[in-house]
Amino acid sequence: MxxxxxxxxxxxxxxxxxxxxxxxxxxxxxxxxxxxxxxxxxxxxxxxxxxxxxxxxxxxxxxxxxxxxxxxxxxxxxxxxxxxxxxxxxxxxxxxxxxxxxxxxxxxxxxxxxxxxxxxxxxxxxxxxxxxxxxxxxxxxxxxxxxxxxxxxxxxxxxxxxxxxxxxxxxxxxxxWESNSCFVYFNRDIFKRAGVETPPEVTDVDGGWTADQLLDAMRAITEKLRKEGDQTTFGMASSRFGNRGPGSNYSQLEGMWVRMMGDPNAPKDSTLFKTFAGISEDGLTASGYLDTPEAIQGMKNYQAMFNEGLTPKGVVVDHYKSGAAAIDFSSMAFANTFRKSGAPFEWGVSPPIRGNIPFASSVAxxxxxxxxxxxxxxxxxxxxxxxxxxxxxxxxxxxxxxxSRKSLTDESPAYKTDPVAILCANVGERAFGSPKSVGWLDYVNAVNPAVKDIALGVDVEERLHSTAAQIDRLLAKYR
CATH class of the missing domain: 3.40.190.10 (Periplasmic binding protein-like II)
Incomplete structure (x- = not known):
């Protein structure tokens, strides 16, 4: 053979x-x-x-x-x-x-x-x-x-x-090898200290906060903490994905801000569908997909966290785990780590945030x-x-x-009785893979720096348009 x-x-x-x-x-x-x-x-x-x-x-x-x-x-x-x-x-x-x-x-x-x-x-x-x-x-x-x-x-x-x-x-x-679909983790102590209501603790994937609700909660937390003189605790944890920090991992983390603004069930010629798809069906065109009006709004939401000081612009190691951030995105591994080793705060989980759809990546x-x-x-x-x-x-x-296999989660009592595990399995059922392209390495190598630039304050619309055009040029060699 x-x-x-x-x-x-x-x-x-x-x-x-x-x-x-x-x-x-x-x-x-x-x-x-x-x-x-x-x-x-x-x-x-x-x-x-x-x-x-x-x-x-x-x-x-x-x-x-x-x-x-x-x-x-x-x-x-x-x-x-x-x-x-x-x-x-x-x-x-x-x-x-x-x-x-x-x-x-x-x-x-x-x-x-x-x-x-x-x-x-x-x-x-x-x-x-x-x-x-x-x-x-x-x-x-x-x-x-x-x-x-x-x-x-x-x-x-x-x-x-x-x-x-x-x-x-x-x-x-x-x-x-394993499932890494992410959802919202929150620090209950920080929310309580700021007097802000915590995200919904439900197992229904559709029951989480919208992007606007998340941003509003982080604004309220940040305003309260800064008034108290706390300059080191943030609403959103510094990204620990990829090489850490903004622009570190579009596939698993930052792309959600764009793709949640789309809709996989919308007509294929609509900007809603193209925003979700991220790339043309043949995997060779990013213009009109990465830079739709919906995608631009999604990245403006992302940029707001940095512009308004809701999250650091640099890298903070173990930001959420150390108790210095109110919210983070992570998988089931976080919960199991906390349960085995303990956490320096009271924590909870909530479904992925929503734009037009709740979005979680299934990159594994x-x-x-x-x-x-x-x-x-x-x-x-x-x-x-x-x-x-x-x-x-x-x-x-x-x-x-x-x-990564359903039979192994189905046999485990935790995935029938533990709300965190149940949410994790539900997210796994509803998560989405990355856009398919033979030039996906070119795509992410171009879009990650663009995301970092957006976090640092460049014009979102202009940067997405130029990045989409750059990706088109990079992918032309595969035609």
Whole structure:
């Protein structure tokens, strides 16, 4: 199977990988056709099919020859690394001929490392990627389509937005590692001190504050605190996403201010729909999508937080967790951290804020299998083993994040009884993936600096128009 895949790509994959991932010349269309599955496995387990429970894997039995599978992923703290290391040990007990070599890199370096490896023509068999880059992996033939190595039931079990984001022309390019959809966290003590009503603590995604209500609450909090002489506590926490601070992560955080002003159910030729879409259907035009009247208003709302001193213009480490900010956006991991380690204040959660729609991003870390791997079935089997029910439960127990597969949340009592977990699952059901574009790296590399400039006070309308035009020029090479 692996040999068939590699032969289908011989002589053409290298240049397309480089050009797409590094933002270069024209693309090559995917050409390989993989053999059909031997059988269907269940969502998360297939006991008796192989020497060990390989989760949703449906490929051939693994080689008995001595081989080495290389894995690159982000570094975690020791307690989170532990269940992954334990999974490797269990895999090697079943397949002692397979050596696993792992490279761990700082989270912020992952995308760059993938780019460098792909450009070199030699890369680890499994690399941690992201659902937002699935179009890049597909167009550049960088990743192996996973449909023929994983059961349809396993893939269908992934929360819809993350599954859809990873699927290009029916091919699943990567598998979401965990769910990171964000909602509102608030510091109850700061609200009480300022005499401001807290956000609604409901599990209905449609029940959160509007953007205007959020801004009004932060204004009231800031005014009260400043009158008391408190110059260090803010309404909104400094962003901890990406490289931190404004303009750090459009995909997961700041893009919500724009896309919430749109509507996925509006007519496709309307500015409401285009605002939500963020880019044209072919993924090659940003003008008329990133800079609609609704998008401009959304970024004016974002800019107001900085112009009015409701949030810092620079980076404040652990701003919300330290108790110096009234509101932050985060995922289930925050709640689990507070519950395990404690928090220096009373906290609560509320649904994502709303424009025309409540908006939360479903961008997720997502491992993929490098198309240049010599051992594609074995890499797929190892990835499936890491993602089987037992190993995922062990990981989520220490990580504190929400599972990417619905069956694992459905089996957990917390997602039936704990309001925070219930809200998290509801947000996961309603979240949205990033706009799909083969030039998504070009897009975010252009829009992140624009967001930072907007935070620092430039004219919103002018900056969005110029950024959309810039993105159009960057994407022209993919036509």
């Amino acid at each position: 692996a040999e068939n895949y590699k032969m289908a790509k011989a002589g053409k994959a290298g240049i397309s990988r480089r050009s797409v991932l590094l933002g270069g010349a024209s693309l090559l269309a995917a050409a390989s056709i993989l053999p059909s599955r031997a059988f269907a496995a269940g969502p998360g387990t297939n006991p008796g099919k192989y020497k060990i429970d390989l989760g949703g894997y449906t490929g051939p039995e693994l080689t008995d020859a001595p081989i080495t599978i290389k894995v690159m992923r982000q570094e975690f703290s020791p307690e989170i690394n532990a269940p992954i290391e334990a999974a490797y040990t269990a895999f090697k007990e079943a397949y002692p001929n397979i050596t696993i070599e792992e490279e761990r890199v700082p989270y912020g370096d992952l995308a760059k490392k993938v780019q460098l490896y792909v450009a070199s023509g030699s890369a680890p068999d499994i690399m941690m990627g992201s659902t937002e880059l699935a179009s890049v992996y597909a167009a550049g033939e960088i990743a192996v389509p996973l449909n023929d190595y994983f059961s349809a039931d396993f893939i269908q079990d992934i929360y819809p937005a993350m599954r859809d984001a990873a699927t290009i022309d029916g091919k699943v390019m990567c598998l979401a 870390d997502a491992p993929f299998i490098y198309s240049g791997s010599q051992y594609i079935p074995e890499a797929a089997a190892l990835l499936a083993f890491l993602l089987n029910d037992t190993n995922r439960r062990a990981f989520y127990d220490v990580r504190g994040s929400m599972p």
